[in-house]
Amino acid sequence: MPWKRRWPGSFVGFRLDKIVVFGVGLIGGSFALALKKAGAAGEVVGIGRSRATLDEALRLGLIDRVGACDAATLGDADLVLLATPVGQMSALMQAMAPHLGPQTAITDGGSTKSDVVAAVRERLPRHAARFVPAHPIAGAENSGAAAALADLYVGRKVVLTPLPENVPEAVARVRDAWTACGATVHEMAPSRHDQVFAAVSHLPHLLSFALVHDLAQRENREEFFRFAASGFRDFTRIAASHPEMWRDICIANKGALLGELEQYQRQLDELRRALQAGDAAALEAVFDEARTVRRAWAEGKLA
């Protein structure tokens, strides 16, 4: 199909006749629902590992039909979204490569970007001009097709990390698709993206998983959990996140995450020494600055 963005700079008439979504869970399913709701999607074809999930996606109206990783499904697609755990993406790209048509734009929903960029260069070198990596900042501790929402991306940020070899039309199509989902689109370099998200997302997830795991090992864990209250509830909400997805994110962003983890461990060492020394002033200084910055952030005065 020809490019459908008839009025550049506007979304009137933005429409993709055929969209293919690999992975019809929270991210992929919500993308499909949002584009359908915006009137921007013709047919949505779903591809996935599990027949049960695909059936559920059909039943929920996330996708119109089930496809396969072949030329019939991919050859004439306007847009392909890879919405699987990032650990699967390299193999998927390899499987897709022979079947992609010359006009298909490709994006992904992975939480890490350097690894996706590396996989594109290795597995899809002939399609790198039209692969525009994306990270929708719309995590939720729920996952799966049943968690998909048409408005998941409304008001959320999506970070694009375009490749130098991307053609402007592909960037525009991917940008327009995420914008049609209701998101605000930002652009960053992949390595900078991974550094920032290691700090503000991947590390907090690791810390939250670690705390719950630590408590879960106690012999009398019921007594601990019985008195856990709202602070614990919020701190550990992300420890209910998808284990496979977060395993893949940690491995994919290993370098930046290790750096963040080591810096955080040094911060904990400092706090431990202050506590051992009974240095109340040092503790209060850390808490006070944290509170000031956390409040400024919540009030939109920092970022």
Next chain:
Amino acid sequence: MPWKRRWPGSFVGFRLDKIVVFGVGLIGGSFALALKKAGAAGEVVGIGRSRATLDEALRLGLIDRVGACDAATLGDADLVLLATPVGQMSALMQAMAPHLGPQTAITDGGSTKSDVVAAVRERLPRHAARFVPAHPIAGAENSGAAAALADLYVGRKVVLTPLPENVPEAVARVRDAWTACGATVHEMAPSRHDQVFAAVSHLPHLLSFALVHDLAQRENREEFFRFAASGFRDFTRIAASHPEMWRDICIANKGALLGELEQYQRQLDELRRALQAGDAAALEAVFDEARTVRRAWAEGKLA
């Protein structure tokens, strides 16, 4: 005044003619409001460090009048609540000691209990029979008189750590007062209380403060905070908590908190080694158990 609990085991007629609250912030102000709402409070007298806060508490109707740490205020009180940061309690007890009457029951709202028990034995040895330490599990990142709520304690847990020397009447009066606020009352030994809360409350607060503080040191912190999303928001909600209060809690519960912090650091060391080794299975096992336990807890199936 004579003991007012006319029908043991019932709250019909439970009424305290005079209540004195040291510290009219979130904890003390909400206690006063709740007892007034329940019709269980006659006069509520407030004592505090800041005249401005006391004026605000008067204006908001949390207290009926302002008192002083003297015999006129304390001598005939039915119940005294210490609702200051725990670091101030020992000095307060010393100041109160000469003025307390023989019929006054005393409780507190501190988040740590071994230190409060030690201070009672040191500072109020003649009143230990009527000091019933309490910890209302109703933290909030807001503090101060303006944050007080009549229903703050409804459905919340309050842990009492009675002393062996407590007389049953004092335990009953304190228990009834917290119950009249809408709370469910539990009992634990002070050291066990501090162990459990070091793990499920004090450590998460320390970790959350540490993360925000760590990010706040970055040169380009705006870019980090700009992309912080809902997971970060929830993880760091408790980093907006009261710095002085949390400084005092950490110092007061130093022993148990250090033990928890060291155990957590060992858990992080393990995760770091798994990450360095690219051991995806080890990471997934930790995440998977954390998710299972966190979900069971949220569904009330653990505790």
